[in-house]
Amino acid sequence: MKKEGLPLTITTKLVEVFAFVAPKIIGGKNAPSPVGELGMVEMTQALDLIDVCYEQVGPDMLISGFLQPIPDLLPVIPSVDETFAIDPTVTPYESTIIFFYKTWDPYGAFSNFSPHAIQMPDDNGDYVTWSSVEHYYQAHKFIGVDDPLAQDCVEKIKLVRSPEEAARIGRLLQRKFPDLVRSDWDNIKIDVMYRALKCKFSIYPHLNSLLLSTAGSVLVEASPHDLFWGGGREGEGLNYLGRLLMQLRSEFLGESDSAIENNCIAL
Structure with missing residues (x-):
């Protein structure tokens, strides 16, 4: 029925996101994070990206996509x-x-x-x-x-x-x-x-x-x-x-x- x-x-308007993943490792509770202040600490709070693309730029990996x-x-x-x-x-x-x-x-x-x-x-x-x-x-x-x-x-x-x-x-x-x-x-x-x-x-x-x-x-x-x-x-x-x-x-x-x-x- x-x-x-x-x-x-x-x-709604699409918001494009760019993120670089560098081959470096850093740890500790004070380690920097590009989204560390958004309060997303649980997987259920994760923001999904659509139309994701991957591109190598020098030694780094560029990931781009649009927020769902x-x-x-x-x-x-x-x-x-x-x-x-x-x-x-x-x-x-x-x-x-x-x-x-x-x-x-x-x-x-x-x-x-x-x-x-x-x-x-x-x-x-x-x-x-x-x-x-x-x-x-x-x-x-x-x-x-x-x-x-x-x-x-x-x-x-x-x-x-x-x-x-x-x-x-x-x-x-x-x-x-x-x-x-x-x-x-x-x-x-x-x-x-x-x-x-x-x-x-x-x-x-x-x-x-x-x-x-x-x-x-x-x-x-x-x-x-x-x-x-x-x-x-x-x-x-x-x-x-x-x-x-x-x-x-x-x-x-x-x-x-x-x-x-x-x-x-x-x-």
């Missing part, structure tokens, strides 16, 4: 009717699209990899601190399963330092131990994500303000690989992360400043 898309066209752009999209995420139902502030056919993906982008705080800890109640009503929304989400694949191995999976995910590592470990454990994943995961994962996002955007005023500043715009996680939470490479994704953020935005806009309902406590 084909879904009706928003008739918006987004264009967010492709021109004719969004199918979500349909006009779904968008308006999620957030009435969005005007079909007239709204702009705000993309987010990398945490250092202008709206990178919308990513689940943003370094914002949350505190959420466990099954006993005690509040537990999670280093990021991604930590919370990945661990909940195994929470509630009556098996010591499942509890070990939760602790492994909870204790890793970065959201990228939490995502990697969570997906790895899900593939390795499919029987340990809670049987209702596919039915509850959207609600798990919703609760974590609501906590995150409730306890950090600057994040709440950033989300509200996008009122009237369609929010799209520009992940080219995740076709459930993201928008996909050509707008074929379901963009459920963007949908949940628009839903929360609508709820926050409809609430008074003195009565913001949430299920978490301030850090």
